[in-house]
Amino acid sequence: MPALSPTLLHALEQAVGPAGVIRSADAMQPYLRDWRNAYRGQAALVLRPASTDQVAEVVRLCHAAGVALVPQGGNTGLCGGAVPDASGTQVVLSLTRMNAIRAIDPANETITVEAGVLLQHLQEAAAEVGRLFPLSLGAEGSCTVGGNLATNAGGTAVLRYGNMRDLALGLEVVLPDGRVWHGLRGLRKDNTGYDLKHLFIGAEGTLGVITAAVLKLFPAIASRATAWAAVPSPQAAVALIGRLRGVCGDRLSGFELMSRQSVEFVQRHVPGCAERFSQAHPWYVLIELSDALANAPLAELLESSLGGALEQGEVLDAVVAASQTQVAALWKLREGISEAQNHEGPSLKHDISVPVSSIPAFIEATDRQLRAALPGLRIVAYGHVGDGNLHYNLSKPEGSDDAAFKAEAERLMQVIYAATLALGGSISAEHGLGQAKREAAQQYKAPLELELMRTLKQALDPAGLMNPGKVV
Structure with missing residues (x-):
């Protein structure tokens, strides 16, 4: 990869103006790592164009010079897709000034x-x-x-x-x-x-x-009803979502499944997140109904559905939020999981999807295999069960060494991905491939799929200058 020539540097600076250029090592640092500090790189330059015309001119100049570009937005991804490599020859193209x-x-x-x-x-x-x-x-x-x-x-x-x-x-x-x-x-x-x-x-x-x-x-949503329920198993959660869909139709806008370990981490590390029931349960779900009608009978629908589920053993206990403050408190239990897990040391994050009907089988088989592979492993499983997406994250056994745990990442990943593929699933549901899963995709995607992806890449970017080393 060629270094940036003085002529190219001048042309790029002319393209975006002084406010769009970051050259000092210190000022570039936030653009060279992801928000978790899991991926770090180097760059020759950071450019912040303010218009489509400026982006087009930067891309044209870099294409002519054979210089690779790394497009970047808020840099909040989990797979390192917006982080440059270690060569120091790539240009980071931050789109954050284009905010109209x-x-x-x-x-x-x-x-x-x-x-x-x-x-x-x-x-x-x-x-x-x-x-x-x-x-x-x-x-x-x-x-x-x-x-x-x-x-x-x-x-x-x-x-x-x-x-x-x-x-x-x-x-x-x-x-x-x-x-x-x-x-x-x-x-x-x-x-x-x-x-x-x-x-x-x-x-x-x-x-x-x-x-x-x-x-x-x-x-706009004019009415909403939110509930927190304890369920005995993922199978019960799948049965419950089927019941809710049958009764509530598309008013069902949220259904989040969380393992006990996930919720315990939140209760331990996020203030104001106490246990909602008299005792802890193995699994929890957060349910939300919404409607554009101001007086839609959502609370009644939710209470009736949960009542039937209690009778059938699909639900062990439940509470329907009575105020917006309670709604916020329930969502805090779900949204605090990722932050809370960070307090427990390094985590190995996996974002998989399987058919909704296969979620119980995936969790049962994968939990068992992982605990046999690494006794004491803490499994933080949660996600959007209605679309088959699980965030299946791993925390080290209590008291164990960080480096030793990270060294197990590849072996544990193989267990999770093999179980995912066996059930017709995907190794990335919503986080993408980036650099984190690029090699895994080569192993787990069908050869013809990879060939078609490479054909598209070659057709549009034959020089390989757009975010190289990512996806394919």
């Missing part, structure tokens, strides 16, 4: 935003016109729309609204040679050949740089 809400069309139920818009700001802009943008993540105050699209983010509302791929109608993308694809169409129906936007959603910046998007909006 370009247009809102309430009648068409769409919003057009630039890639650097924070997810939280997008949600707020939708709310200001009486609409909902439903993607919700723990990192919504710092993650960006571009990163959400690049990783096809999911979150807690996928059960009802789908993931980012389902929420996007059109894209604006700078291609690897600097040309701009103007695909910002707010159409629900456009049957004119290949749906090109899906090439770039989930591609983690390896096929081009997403600079803007047209996204779907929905009616």
